[in-house]
Amino acid sequence: MALDGATLEVAPGEVHALVGQNGAGKSTLIKILTGYFRKDSGSVDFSGGPFEVASPRAAQEAGISTIFQEINLVPSRSVTENICLGRETRRFGLLHWAAMHKEAGHLLARFNMKVDVRRPLSDFSTANQQMIAIARAIAFDARLVVMDEPTSSLDERETAVLFDVIGGLKAEGISVVFVSHKLDELYEVCDRVTIMRDGRTVRSCAMTEIDKLELVSTMLGREVSRRDGHATAFDDSRTREPGKQLFRGEGLADGGHVRDVGFALRQNEIVGFAGLLGAGRTETARLIFGAVRAATGRMELDGAPFDPRSPIDAISAGIGYCTEDRKIEGIVPDMSVAENMMLALMPKLARAGILDETRQTEVVAGFIKSLGIKCSGPQQKIRELSGGNQQKVLLGRWLAMSPRLLILDEPTRGIDVGAKAEIQKLVNRLADEGLAVLMISSELEEVLEGADRLYVLREGLTVAELGRAEITEDRVLSAMAHGATEPRPAHV
Amino acid sequence: MSDRRIYAFLDRYATLIALALLILLNLAITPNFLSMQTLNVNLTQVCTIVIVAVGMTLVIATGGIDLSVGSLMAIAGALAPMIFMGKLFGIDSVGLAVAMAIVIAIGVAGVLGAFNGWLIARFGIQPIVATLVLFIAGRGIAQVLTNGNLQVFRVPEFQFIGLGRVFGLPFQVIIMAAIVIAAALMLRRTVFGRQILAVGGNENAAALSGVPVRRVKIAVYAISGLLSGLAGLIVIAINSASDANLVGLGMELDAIAAVAVGGTLLSGGRASIWGTLLGALTIQIVRYTLLANGVPDAAAMVVKAAIIIAAVWLQQKARTA
Numbered sequence: 030m031a032l033d034g035a036t037l038e039v040a041p042g043e044v045h046a047l048v049g050q051n052g053a054g055k056s057t058l059i060k061i062l063t064g065y066f067r068k069d070s071g072s073v074d075f076s077g078g079p080f081e082v083a084s085p086r087a088a089q090e091a092g093i094s095t096i097f098q099e100i101n102l103v104p105s106r107s108v109t110e111n112i113c114l115g116r117e118t119r120r121f122g123l124l125h126w127a128a129m130h131k132e133a134g135h136l137l138a139r140f141n142m143k144v145d146v147r148r149p150l151s152d153f154s155t156a157n158q159q160m161i162a163i164a165r166a167i168a169f170d171a172r173l174v175v176m177d178e179p180t181s182s183l184d185e186r187e188t189a190v191l192f193d194v195i196g197g198l199k200a201e202g203i204s205v206v207f208v209s210h211k212l213d214e215l216y217e218v219c220d221r222v223t224i225m226r227d228g229r230t231v232r233s234c235a236m237t238e239i240d241k242l243e244l245v246s247t248m249l250g251r252e253v254s255r256r257d258g259h260a261t262a263f264d265d266s267r268t269r270e271p272g273k274q275l276f277r278g279e280g281l282a283d284g285g286h287v288r289d290v291g292f293a294l295r296q297n298e299i300v301g302f303a304g305l306l307g308a309g310r311t312e313t314a315r316l317i318f319g320a321v322r323a324a325t326g327r328m329e330l331d332g333a334p335f336d337p338r339s340p341i342d343a344i345s346a347g348i349g350y351c352t353e354d355r356k357i358e359g360i361v362p363d364m365s366v367a368e369n370m371m372l373a374l375m376p377k378l379a380r381a382g383i384l385d386e387t388r389q390t391e392v393v394a395g396f397i398k399s400l401g402i403k404c405s406g407p408q409q410k411i412r413e414l415s416g417g418n419q420q421k422v423l424l425g426r427w428l429a430m431s432p433r434l435l436i437l438d439e440p441t442r443g444i445d446v447g448a449k450a451e452i453q454k455l456v457n458r459l460a461d462e463g464l465a466v467l468m469i470s471s472e473l474e475e476v477l478e479g480a481d482r483l484y485v486l487r488e489g490l491t492v493a494e495l496g497r498a499e500i501t502e503d504r505v506l507s508a509m510a511h512g513a514t515e516p517r518p519a520h521v
Numbered sequence: 522m523s524d525r526r527i528y529a530f531l532d533r534y535a536t537l538i539a540l541a542l543l544i545l546l547n548l549a550i551t552p553n554f555l556s557m558q559t560l561n562v563n564l565t566q567v568c569t570i571v572i573v574a575v576g577m578t579l580v581i582a583t584g585g586i587d588l589s590v591g592s593l594m595a596i597a598g599a600l601a602p603m604i605f606m607g608k609l610f611g612i613d614s615v616g617l618a619v620a621m622a623i624v625i626a627i628g629v630a631g632v633l634g635a636f637n638g639w640l641i642a643r644f645g646i647q648p649i650v651a652t653l654v655l656f657i658a659g660r661g662i663a664q665v666l667t668n669g670n671l672q673v674f675r676v677p678e679f680q681f682i683g684l685g686r687v688f689g690l691p692f693q694v695i696i697m698a699a700i701v702i703a704a705a706l707m708l709r710r711t712v713f714g715r716q717i718l719a720v721g722g723n724e725n726a727a728a729l730s731g732v733p734v735r736r737v738k739i740a741v742y743a744i745s746g747l748l749s750g751l752a753g754l755i756v757i758a759i760n761s762a763s764d765a766n767l768v769g770l771g772m773e774l775d776a777i778a779a780v781a782v783g784g785t786l787l788s789g790g791r792a793s794i795w796g797t798l799l800g801a802l803t804i805q806i807v808r809y810t811l812l813a814n815g816v817p818d819a820a821a822m823v824v825k826a827a828i829i830i831a832a833v834w835l836q837q838k839a840r841t842a
Binding site for chain 1: 710711712713719722726727729732790
């Protein structure tokens with residue numbers, strides 16, 4: 030049972046925030062509204078009458094559209110086809126393409142989007158795809174649009190465009206249910222908020238009636254200890270001294286997003302990579318990990334040239350990489366917690382190719398305990414876990430290897446506040462214990478407060494290197510936006 | 522919620538229940554069902570399907586499919602008699618000739634299987650297309666090798682693999698049992714087995730966790746090739762003859778059906794060798810029941826199709842309910 034007496038009320042033309050930790054029941058509630066799941070009891074009223082839907086399609090026709098985190102459109106088909114799919118205009122029994130292209134163009138023009146609607150959807154950026162998904166929803170005469178973490182893969186500029194669109198929807202009397210983990214956004218765009226916990230609605234009020242601290246503590250169901258404006262769980266008073274240099278990259282380029290990136294990583298240190306989406310941060314991580322081979326530039330590990338041909342090389346050199354996208358590149362959904370955690374380590378724990386299951390069980394049990402992974406046991410399927418717990422399993426996958434360098438790409442994306450704090454504390458402790466950590470995060474607080482040293486990447490170039498004392502929001506933002514104001518610093 | 526549990530239970534045990542029901546049904550209606558002879562007939566008939574289906578299970582577990590199994594059976598079946606009958610090169614000792622025939626025929630099928638894997642892993646060709654190449658060309662190669670002639674032989678040393686008995690059990694049944702047990706253990710207890718499931722479950726995640734994805738893929742197709750070669754030899758040993766047109770004809774569909782009925786996800790990431798064995802046995806007993814009660818083979822195919830539909834429907838229900 031994921032829901033137990035939940036209530037959600039949305040007025041016409043209202044932007045309504047729906048928040049809660051992972052597992053609070055937000056997704057289940059949305060899926061009931063949109064016909065994916067059926068409710069056991071309770072009622073839904075929509076536009077003044079009772080509302081029963083049996084399928085997502087029925088919900089869409091009745092005026093409730095959903096835009097999911099993973100955009101569920103057809104990437105290989107044209108923009109027009111995606112917008113008109115399921116409600117094609119016909120003439121003489123054949124598809125009337127000209128009319129459909131025109132209609133698609135008109136719909137997008139409402140969001141100030143001028144694109145060639147004949148091009149396949151996959152040609153467009155995530156943000157544009159999201160706009161197209163919204164246009165599709167409007168085309169269905171949606172009265173209520175549900176957006177499930179719509180900004181998770183958007184950069185700031187794209188987010189601003191999305192918010193404009195939401196403003197437009199509102200003006201037309203269309204209601205929006207907005208699910209997001211980013212608190213600032215909620216305050217920026219939402220009128221009211223419904224907070225869920227353990228399958229119940231615990232509070233519903235206007236955004237103006239509740240401040241951030243209260244919102245978070247209501248979500249968690251406890252008082253959050255928040256020391257003087259600290260937004261993450263990184264220890265501000267830490268005193269660790271960086272150890273010897275472990276890794277160095279110079280003039281790295283991959284022929285795409287990475288054009289000239291240089292950096293150094295040391296033991297006992299968290300190095301942050303800040304930058305907008307597309308700055309080349311993840312792509313640089315993939316070069317270090319051997320998932321992509323560098324076109325030019327050089328890397329050094331322990332002072333010796335390092336040129337990994339595949340992740341296998343990087344792993345055997347003691348590098349671990351927690352990817353940005355858990356679902357696509359992290360978990361193997363049908364495998365158990367134990368199997369997922371042991372995926373990288375198991376060849377080392379095997380004798381003549383045969384798994385050492387006793388040893389594995391010990392290691393897994395150890396990490397479940399030390400990382401506080403909430404699961405029914407090591408044999409539970411990882412897909413049944415919440416995002417935060419999945420992330421901990423993936424951290425365990427790398428920590429089990431006793432790495433020397435750990436690359437964390439968006440380590441706390443899409444996970445609840447509690448798990449986020451635990452992971453941040455863990456990363457901090459690992460650096461204290463001697464690990465070299467490279468942390469990529471789009472959450473500014475995370476790199477501002479977490480990094481001992483920070484590189485700012487912009488359009489594939491390293492534009493700034495900031496030491497602990499120099500890391501301020503102003504400097505980082507200005508480097509991200511304009512590049513360095515001072516000459517590019519020499520590498521350590 | 523309770524629906525879900527019922528479906529999950531059915532998904533897990535449906536094949537076993539179906540098999541048990543079929544056996545009970547036969548005990549009631551089929552004359553002389555409870556005899557050693559019936560058991561032997563069914564086991565010998567199902568052996569080659571099971572052997573090929575084990576390889577198919579591994580391939581499907583990586584998210585692939587192998588259409589070339591029947592053609593590889595034909596190639597192995599065409600090659601082996603040419604060697605032990607001395608058509609390719611003269612060998613004095615019968616024992617040596619038979620040993621070479623077996624090793625070379627199976628080896629060639631394995632290499633061709635690896636070729637399938639290489640096409641898929643190196644060039645990213647879709648498995649159904651890549652293995653279609655040998656599905657079509659393979660049988661042609663077998664016919665060219667034999668000039669389209671039927672090869673008839675009587676070589677007891679070789680035919681032991683299809684006709685011999687050990688402890689009263691057909692030798693091929695022992696081979697089948699050994700392969701099933703070895704594959705089941707391999708899938709559960711070895712690094713390679715885990716890697717197969719990881720590649721099928723999430724290829725990107727597997728690659729980024731240091732799983733040698735290409736090597737794993739090539740290996741499963743090679744294993745599928747080796748097992749097809751072995752099955753081809755058993756078929757010709759039973760028949761005392763090798764007809765490149767007929768050996769392994771339609772085997773790919775039987776094997777895929779056994780895997781599907783056995784509960785292995787066709788999308789990869791989950792596999793059950795025991796399920797495949799039960800799946801193959803179920804299909805076999807359905808066919809036997811209908812034949813033993815005077816229903817023609819053509820009708821048996823329709824029933825086979827119905828079973829596959831039921832199995833896939835259950836899988837869907839168990840996952841989405």
